[in-house]
Amino acid sequence: MSFKVGLNTDKKNTQENSSEIVVEGLGKKYKRFPNHWARLAEYFSAAQYCGHKPIWVLRNINFKVHAGESVGIIGQNGAGKSTLLKILAGTTKPSEGTVKLSRNIAALLELGLGFHPDFTGRENVNMSCQMMGHRAEEIIGLIPEIEKFSELGEYFDQPLRVYSTGMQMRLAFSAVTVTRPEVLIVDEALAVGDAYFQHKCMQRIRAFKKEGTTLLFVSHDPGAVKSLCDRALLFDKGRLFKDDSPDVVLDYYNAMIAKKKGDEEIKQVENELGKTVTRSGSGQVRIQKVDVLDEENRSVRAFSVGDTITICCYLQFHADIKNPTIGFIIRDRLGNDVFGTNTYYLNIGEHAYKKRDHVCFKFTMKLNIGTGNYSLCVAVHSGYEHIEKSYDWWDQCMVFQVIPNNSFTFVGSAALPVEVDIQGMQ
């Protein structure tokens, strides 16, 4: 353990007040010993003998989080997300580097808060509150709050061992968030709650966010990250891979999952608006150009609600490929999927293509979606999802706008035909 830090002077503190969390050169090393004797030998030989193999689960992590910012943390299993959160929450010590953070930090790591199975929810929560540093006289007032929010009813006074996983999570979340913390750390725990409680948790997190809580949020749910976070950090194999807006990072992450199988590279290129987008795939098929056409086959970038749109994907094959799937996704400005389909879902018959074939796929549909800016993602892959083998995956290759049409005004993202019938009642 060779990390040393100097205490900041007060002057520096006030300067950096806007950064709630500052992580510099952070690394976490686990020692893996081939056997117990090696550990014994290392302990007794002072510095001469090193019996362990260092396993770096995090290395060289640098980032800052400003007060009030909410940051999503994304990455595959084993990427080091949870270790990072543990270090930030203070349960694990870093092996190198420094972490500076606000004093008032609340963390929900894994499930529960170290609850004891033989004690009731009330007793356990009481203990957790004390551990979080609440004063005894405060806790008396907090317990009814927790009881109310967790909605456990009579289970609140039952021992923890009769709780389901979801109920434990409810209790833990209610306890951790009973007062508004300056920094809230939430690991994937929320996933086990039912839809109703998840919604409730999200609402509370959003309310905290509004009041200025800094949020660190680990989730595999892209929707939650996109809607909750201003920024996302992508971790891969212990490194901070990407630090950008949630939709850019999530697109990249999506491509990374697909990359796992093949040796293709991920490129982030600029689209026609000069925005960074993700392009990945093995390159056996290249999407050369994507265009959107209106009813008269003119290339346009603005459509009215209900207009007919044709998406043209010009492909070039660089290898003999049987039955590729060509698909597209229309996304709104937040990156939420609005509509997407592909040739597999549409049951387009089997096709084989030769090397050097040039093919154009056209998808024509009625644009029954709400007004706003949309981006188009086009992909060619094998199988029905891009996970299997991605040939080319192009996020945000194209942006277009949907404007209101004069005859049909509505709110929302789906344009559903409506009939109104008014009848008098006696």
Add this chain to the structure above:
Amino acid sequence: MEIIKYIPFESRFSALWRYRSFVGSMVIREFRIRYLGSLLGSIWSILNPLAMIFIYTIIFSKIMRAKLAGVNDTMAFGLFLCAGLLTWGYFSELLNRCQYIFIEQANLLKKMKFPRITLPAILFLSSSLNFMIIFGIFILFLLITHRFPGWSILGFVPLLLMQQGFALGFGVFLGTLNVFFRDIGHFIGIVLQFWFWLTPIVYPITILPDRFQSLIRMNPMSRIVMSYQNIILRNEWPVWEDLQLHILISLASMILGAFIFVRLSGDIVDEL
């Protein structure tokens, strides 16, 4: 702003004070865990030592008529046994539980941030609570049977502090190592057995041949246990000059325990 870093020792103690209500609740919880799910609850904490004292004093003294040389009292052997056994129980309970201090609390250590130093404090207080109940009953028994020794009973306090200080320091040392080498728990089980019989608890040292007597006297616990027995049976104050070494051992073990705890407490969570 707070910096996660090497926490200086004095701040660990101030953390202990800040978390005093947590420590208090945990001590009560530890006490309750024992009797959770039982109908009589904490009454068992009285019934158990009562049965023990009854067996040693009544059965041994009245029925088996075991006599202690040099003391003209039928109950002497029973009191002799109690003086050593009750205090040894206090000693071995703390030492034993300290060994599993981190392994038992793995769930808490991994999920919550709280000052780690509260854990040894909780164990110390919770084992002391148990002992105080047992010893209180013993004193009550002495009063009822008119065998209360007198003011020398206060000699128990420094003796117990010495003994428990050693158990705490050595226990935390073992408890830290036990996280990495689980052999320690098994090994100490055996050591405590030998140690018990190498301490004159169930036999007076005078019944041994001279050669063995000097061996037994080398065991630091012997002097302490014999001092307890002398207080109870003869109303004799401990001979403090003989106990100087014990104070040193006790302090040394606490420093050793604190050193290894500070040194490895960061690695503990990784290993659990």
